[in-house]
Amino acid sequence: MNHVADREVLDEACKLGGERDGMGPELMLADGEVIAEVFEPEATGERTVTLFRPELPLETLLWFLVRVDTEL
Numbered sequence: 001m002n003h004v005a006d007r008e009v010l011d012e013a014c015k016l017g018g019e020r021d022g023m024g025p026e027l028m029l030a031d032g033e034v035i036a037e038v039f040e041p042e043a044t045g046e047r048t049v050t051l052f053r054p055e056l057p058l059e060t061l062l063w064f065l066v067r068v069d070t071e072l
Contacts (some may be wrong), residue, residue: 025071027064036061038068047072 027036035056040047049065 024065025068027060036064038065038072040072 024037024039024063028034033052035051035053037050037052038047039050047068051061
């Protein structure tokens, strides 16, 4: 399985925004596959995490969550 580990790749892959009723940063592989998302609805502000891969390195997930927490 090809995991994202390079910080430059992660910086490029972490996208903020979306056209839904809240913020939905996504973590994507180089091929565009979304592997994780944090969603925060405007109405409640409650953040949820969705993983789209059954296995994701903890270091990658933690990096993504910290980045989302500092940017949202």
